[in-house]
Amino acid sequence: MTLHPQEIEARFRRQAVRVTRQRAAIYAALVETTSHPTAEDLYRMVTRQHPTMSRNTVYYTLGVLRKAGLLQEVNVGHEVARFDGNVTMHHHLVCVQCSRIEDVMDQELDRLEISARQARGFHVLGHRVEFHGYCVSCRAGRREASPSQG
Amino acid sequence: MTLHPQEIEARFRRQAVRVTRQRAAIYAALVETTSHPTAEDLYRMVTRQHPTMSRNTVYYTLGVLRKAGLLQEVNVGHEVARFDGNVTMHHHLVCVQCSRIEDVMDQELDRLEISARQARGFHVLGHRVEFHGYCVSCRAGRREASPSQG
């Protein structure tokens, strides 16, 4: 999804986030991809247009935008943090081989609940379902390499 | 759950894992708690009885036991790795304030599936549901501090 600069600015102002060229560039890069990039990925994407931007700014900005609810952090396994410009409730498919992450929108999964007994006194705010498996390209690789393991 | 040394040894041998005092101590500490400890937590627990054990051995052993299917890594948010001696399928309640993790056993959650369309060609192996909220003690703290925010 490509976003007009005015739309980015509007979203920032709605959340009382100061508008700077760096922030707009980082947010635009994130919203324009569905690949759940890492901070380092975003740094590389953004420094093409803004060669002087520092990693620090990327980390700082990601923190600001997260607190403002303009992005969410997606953490899969014990890997580096990844970011998602889609802040609506959704779930993930994760490839156990290449770490690719794809979004799953499914209202049935959104409605999951647990009983009070199971909740152990927790005040539950939300939930997330993570499906693990092999993505299309890794399945293909495995089929060639070892047919019995797929 | 307290485990007899013989039972630990039996489990190791069943998975062709060499039996050493260090490994038995680490595994026993993990299985005896429900707190999903970090590697550092386990290091502290285990060095009480084995003061010369190195962190390296803890990390190495956790890797060995994970590959053998004797424990699983639980990763919540973008925090340090935590470990769980419960290797049966289960789900988690996570406190967004203090990071406490509690297990949820629920066969309905175990049976979740997604449609082929949603699966995007993934070969799904399993899934995990994570519920986020405030645990009992953090709810209590919040009630005192700011009644309208709970």
Add this chain to the structure above:
DNA sequence: TACCTAGACAGGAATGATTCCTACATAGCA
């Protein structure tokens, strides 16, 4: 039972994502 050797252990160095620090720059308001 003593010996052998692949694999395990200890401890220190290295790595790498993330955070901290600080001086300079700028968004947004008066």
Add this chain to the structure above:
DNA sequence: TGCTATGTAGGAATCATTCCTGTCTAGGTA
């Protein structure tokens, strides 16, 4: 247009984890 709180750049620091290397030992064998 000027002021000031906040953002930015860049380098240093942090810290969980991994790597390296020289002993040590579990578990099989003679």
